[in-house]
Amino acid sequence: MKKVLLLILLVMIFVLSACGQKDNANEKDGSNDELVKLKVASLIPPMTEILDVVKPLLKEDGIDLEVVVLSDNIQPNNALAAKEVDANFFQHVPYMEQYNEENGANLVPVQAVYHAIYGVYSKEYKSMDEVPDGATVAIANDPSNIGRSLAILDHQGIIKLKEGVGINATQADIIENEKNLKFEEVDLLMLARMYDDADLVIMTPAYAAPLGLTPKSDALLTEGLESKFAITLVAREDNKDSEAIQKLAERISGPEVKQFLEENYDETAIPAF
Incomplete structure (x- = not known):
């Protein structure tokens, strides 16, 4: 009987020791639960x-x-x-x-x-000089990106905005538009699709890249680095x-x-x- 009890005690010690080693290993490895x-x-x-x-x-x-x-x-x-x-x-x-x-x-x-970097892209024209009067420009339809798009054109002298409106500009703030550009405001995620339909599309690289376009190589105009x-x-x-x-x-x-x-x-x- 003593031998049996001693054997049981040894088995229990071994099991507890093994469990302890397993817990330590989990602590070292860092399980997903932690x-x-x-x-x-x-x-x-x-x-x-x-x-x-x-x-x-x-x-x-x-x-x-x-x-x-x-x-x-x-x-x-x-x-x-x-x-x-x-x-x-x-x-x-x-x-x-x-x-x-x-x-x-x-x-x-x-x-x-x-x-x-925002860029102005065109499937048909290679420079802004080629863009005809009355051309359609697709821009994002949320206020912050409307202003951003118009600010690029204002900065490059394509249109003129009211003094001081900056990136808060809307179409109502355009005071000069020599080319009589027509702006079509669309959902941000629709800009790439407008590349086939509009004369110009103003968009970020995330939407231009799937079309094989980059600001440096393909944009007619780009903005500067604005933090x-x-x-x-x-x-x-x-x-x-x-x-x-x-x-x-x-x-x-x-x-x-x-x-x-x-x-x-x-x-x-x-x-x-």
Whole structure:
């Protein structure tokens, strides 16, 4: 009987020791149960690709990044405001500010990531001199991008806007339009489709790239580097200082992302950090 009891005791010691070693191994490896969940809404490349670059880096920091890819440029802000996601990455600050004003939201910029240079593109014409009177110009229909589009043409002397309106301009602020350009305002995600129909389309590289176009090589006109229009990581006022959001901000403006942009988007997405 003593031998049996001793054998049982030894087996129990062995089992407990094995369990302890397994627990220690999990602590060292960092199981998924221990990772902090972080959901970020986005739209299209290179935004989604940048998040894919930082995902394994964040895992080293104890953060499990889930990228939520949505289908239009309204949903990411709605989801963030409703706390369905923790952050989003698809917009510039003026667009975010417009959303806050219209919806009573408290979204805030966390980290500027890259400049997406706006350009004026044409399938038919090679220079603005070739563009005929009465040509149709497709521009995004949200206020911040209407103003941005008109500001490019104003800066290049194609139209003239009222003094001081800047990026807040609307068509009503055009005081000179020698070419009698006709502006067609469409949803941001429809701009690439307008390339076949409109004489000119003003859009970011994200929408020009699928057409094989870049600002440097193909745009008739481009804007300068304006930090206010940098594509920016956005969170809410209540969570912007959280450890997970701040770690994401650090990683999304780190050397790995800079190298990725320089190697893959050197003409279309210029690091803003």
